[in-house]
Structure formats: C-alpha cells, structure tokens
Amino acid sequence: GAVVSQHPSRVICKSGTSVKIECRSLDFQATTMFWYRQFPKKSLMLMATSNEGSKATYEQGVEKDKFLINHASLTLSTLTVTSAHPEDSSFYICSARDGRVTETQYFGPGTRLLVL
Amino acid sequence: RKEVEQDPGPFNVPEGATVAFNCTYSNSASQSFFWYRQDCRKEPKLLMSVYSSGNEDGRFTAQLNRASQYISLLIRDSKLSDSATYLCVVIPYYGGATNKLIFGTGTLLAVQP
Numbered sequence: 001g002a003v004v005s006q007h008p009s010r011v012i013c014k015s016g017t018s019v020k021i022e023c024r025s026l027d028f029q030a031t032t033m034f035w036y037r038q039f040p041k042k043s044l045m046l047m048a049t050s051n052e053g054s055k056a057t058y059e060q061g062v063e064k065d066k067f068l069i070n071h072a073s074l075t076l077s078t079l080t081v082t083s084a085h086p087e088d089s090s091f092y093i094c095s096a097r098d099g100r101v102t103e104t105q106y107f108g109p110g111t112r113l114l115v116l
Numbered sequence: 117r118k119e120v121e122q123d124p125g126p127f128n129v130p131e132g133a134t135v136a137f138n139c140t141y142s143n144s145a146s147q148s149f150f151w152y153r154q155d156c157r158k159e160p161k162l163l164m165s166v167y168s169s170g171n172e173d174g175r176f177t178a179q180l181n182r183a184s185q186y187i188s189l190l191i192r193d194s195k196l197s198d199s200a201t202y203l204c205v206v207i208p209y210y211g212g213a214t215n216k217l218i219f220g221t222g223t224l225l226a227v228q229p
Contacts, residue, residue, distance in 0.1 A: 034217070042221065043219045043221040044160065044217075046216060046217070095217075104162075107161070109158070110158070112157075
C-alpha cells in the first residue's frame, strides 16, 4: 500500500517557539493532504485541507495564522505551529489522498508535540 | 448532535467471543463509510469500507443501514491482536465539498486471554 511519512515523530519545545512538521507521500503523488489533531481519548479532528499549489482550507475554529500550511509539491506538505503554547500539545497526523483513488486516504505515523 | 457517534466502550471480551459495534451518523446524504482501527499511540489504519449490501473480510463483517443511518462492525472469534480502538468514519455530503473524513470518537476493544 501507499506510504506516508511524517517528521519528526515527536518533539518537545518551549512555549513561544515554532515547530514545523513535514508530511511526505513516498510512493505516490498527493494532490490533497489533510492535517488532523487528536487529543488524548478524543477523536481525530480535521484541522485543514491542503491542496498542492493553492492555499489551505481551514476548518471552523482553526486559526490559519497559527497553523501555517504549505503544500509546495505533490509529495510534501508542512504544518508549522507558530508560537506554540502548552494547549497546542497534541498528536498531529497527516493523511494524503492518492489521486488515482479519490476516496482513499493514507495516514502518516503522526507527530507527538509537547509544549512546555 | 455529533456528526458521527459511537459507544466509547470499553468492550472487554474473552478470546473467541463475537463482538459488535454500532455507529450512527447525522448527515443523511453521507456518501461513504469506513471502519478504521487505531492502536495505542499510532495512526489510524483502514480496516474496511462499508457498502449498502454489506461486506465481509475474514472474521470481520460490516453492515450499512441507510434508513436508520447506522453502520455496524461484527468481529467473530476475537483474537488478542484485535484489541484496539475501532473508529467509525463517514464522508458526509455538504452539497459541494466532499472527501472530508469525519471520525467518530472510537470504540475501545480489549480482548482478554
């Protein structure tokens, strides 16, 4: 099956710093990537939809200036958490849609962010 | 009302048991339905799609009832390795934007030896 990687797998940072998370589709081109956040014992919540070459579409309640998304190529999308605070600590997961199979999404292994 | 609702469990069952999970969805125009499995501290992985005619994959059977807006997952002959959180996932239809996955909160299954 298709493979999606994320880097880093976990990160600990001080409050106020910015953290960049990369999502890569390794063996297919992903015109659309999705960014989710999952708090402990909660469901995955879609944060934004990232389309290659255009601006991301953010879900209601997600601050676009705080969560910067860049999808510059068909295999890479990045999420930058700017001025991170402890309440941003969460499990961030990306998924990529294989353009050949419109509904199938492949998930990355996730990034655990802990903001102190 | 949540778009996708599941009983969070936990469901504690002995090995070999049959267990069933249900999930309800609120958007009657929803197009596609899936069950995902998520192990602790891992990403979700697709278990199976759910079709109106029902579908079976080994010990797993999924059913869709559009009239009542619920989907189910049946696991027969439970194995220890089935212990995980099972996520009900729906692609709703909003009259334009599609292909967004909406996740339920998940049902935790613990299979006991």
